[in-house]
Amino acid sequence: MNAVVDPTMLSPAAGDKVASDKVASDKVASEEPRRSVRLANQGYRMGGGKSPLRGFTLAVLPPVLGLAFLVLVWQLIASRNSAFPTPMVTWEAALKLFADPFYSNGPNDQGIGWNILASLKRVAIGFGLAAAVGIPLGFMIGRFKFLSGMFNPIISLLKPVSPLAWLPIGLLVFKSADPAAIWSIFICSIWPMIINTAVGVQRVPQDYMNVARVLNLSEWKIFSKILLPSVLPYMLTGVRLAIGTAWLVIVAAEMLTGGVGIGFWVWDEWNNLNVPHILIAIGIIGVVGLALEQALVALAKSFAYEETGS
Template structure:
């Protein structure tokens, strides 16, 4: 009896949590269907989903440089995003700690960040091509330079928000800078830092699609643009859905990681 009641309570919680997303997706499909009925060039949801099923039946075929399965395109985009994002994290997070901790560093870098942060991602791509003389490093460069700012800003803001009493106690105890970092700064700044990381991965995923449209090769952006040139609207819609789903999964993974590392919930 107790087991049945627990199962029922769990099912009710699951139904309550899924009601909103299911309703939202149903509305999206309904709007999509209405648009497809009014505009003949827009494929209906059911035909697009059937085409997606056919694409994903064999996602890793390879018929040459410009004819590979969607699986290879997803992996190529994820690989570029991972490399550019990790480089941005390796530079941006330590720099954010320094800017938040050292007033001189804040005075030096804040104007530079304010100047460069609003620059469009695509504006960095020609500079990357000029610097690296190749499309792939240029795309990674664009990801790096555009995803670094949220990590710097959020990490620095987190350091500045550390309660002064914590640092005063550290001074009284004569803690080393390393102990101040590991025992005070890092646990306090971690939620802000993870927010910056989530914003950065979203930015990186946005940038890579636009960059691949211009640089060519393998990747979701190039595949989307190639399908546009072939006037294959079904595959364009599939590309949009795939880009959205992968971006959502990346955000959910980082959100779960942020909750796991949040000391305040321990």
């Protein structure tokens, strides 16, 4: 059995040695952080540290591998189907297509740039109208129980309807393809903004509203000082969902209505059996949708705030 040695039971000389060893170890331990700092300032990095190169690799390598995997699958599909263009054939077609994206040879023959701008214009109008109506309506539904009970059955009934089912109604009412496509974007974009804004208002802590009642704040003060800061994250989530849905709908609506637009361009290329251009259009639709999403994510982050403790 091992015996536990108490330093106080040792001889004075041995006790002094133990004490000096302890002081030495404490001194080494206290100097270790300072030594690490000096080495870091000189450019050396300890084994447990994370190098910037490692962080860059983890940020860049996975997306690159994902895209490489997509291209590999694409190449395998093309190798088994001669009608399906290879990535290289599609890339060469894209270079020719984007060499002059804004040419115009008449109303039915315009460059890809004009088609993208026409679709974005329709999305901006329909989405803007949906935001102008949906966000205030969401505030009122979340704020007043009477309006909530009034509109909830309507929203539950109409929200599941496919946006393209509203396209014939738009054609019947507006007698034109362009307003009908904008109408389809409006009706599909408004529901996420109404629902998320209303949910955000309903989740405002009741203590805040009780304080507002005690202070006898006006409805405008309640909205600007209490509701808006609390509801903003929910509202921006609804806006993000709505813009993604709007961009999806415009492509399908333009396929049915015709005219200038990325959806009509895809359909026209299919009628011409130009499959490389269809694949290019799919990539463009994805990139534009991603750009819209990231723009709204950046907007949401700029308005985000965190509560800090004292």
